[in-house]
Amino acid sequence: MLLDRVKTLVLVFLYIRGPLSFTELLNMINDVNNIEKKERITKGNLDSHIKILLREGLVERKESFYFITGKKVIYKITERGKEELFNTIKELQYLNELIKKDDKK
Numbered sequence: 001m002l003l004d005r006v007k008t009l010v011l012v013f014l015y016i017r018g019p020l021s022f023t024e025l026l027n028m029i030n031d032v033n034n035i036e037k038k039e040r041i042t043k044g045n046l047d048s049h050i051k052i053l054l055r056e057g058l059v060e061r062k063e064s065f066y067f068i069t070g071k072k073v074i075y076k077i078t079e080r081g082k083e084e085l086f087n088t089i090k091e092l093q094y095l096n097e098l099i100k101k102d103d104k105k
Contacts, residue, residue, distance in 0.1 A: 003088065006041060006049045011058065011085045014077035019062070021074050022046070050075065058084055 006029060013028050014020060020028075022043075030040045053059040058081035064072050077085070 004049070006046065007053055007058075008085070008088065010046075010049060010053060010075075011077055011081055014059065014075060015082060015085060019074040019076040021072060022050070025050075025075065053081070057081075 009029050009032060010025055013025060017024075017028075026041070026043060026046050029046065032038075033040055050059065050061075054061060058078060060076050060078050062074050062076065064074070066072060
């Protein structure tokens with residue numbers, strides 16, 4: 001189970017939106033942080049999380065080179081990443097049901 005908020009958000013955004021650049025991921029996560037009144041994450045913080053996701057095989061990195069704009073790096077969720085994300089969602093749904101049942105007592 002993932003349960004790391006930033007890593008989970010990275011996987012969710014990559015699943016929903018498809019391949020994204022580092023800057024796009026950073027902006028999307030910080031947009032969520034603004035809504036939830038949480039502290040903005042830094043580039044270094046996101047980089048650390050992405051390196052772990054890459055090492056665990058949950059995300060892949062692709063570099064493209066363009067004549068005018070130069071290098072662009074994008075990240076994409078892997079099949080293993082999708083499985084991990086769906087498993088985490090199922091586990092959270094199960095835990096949510098347990099909490100609801102306990103609240104009714």
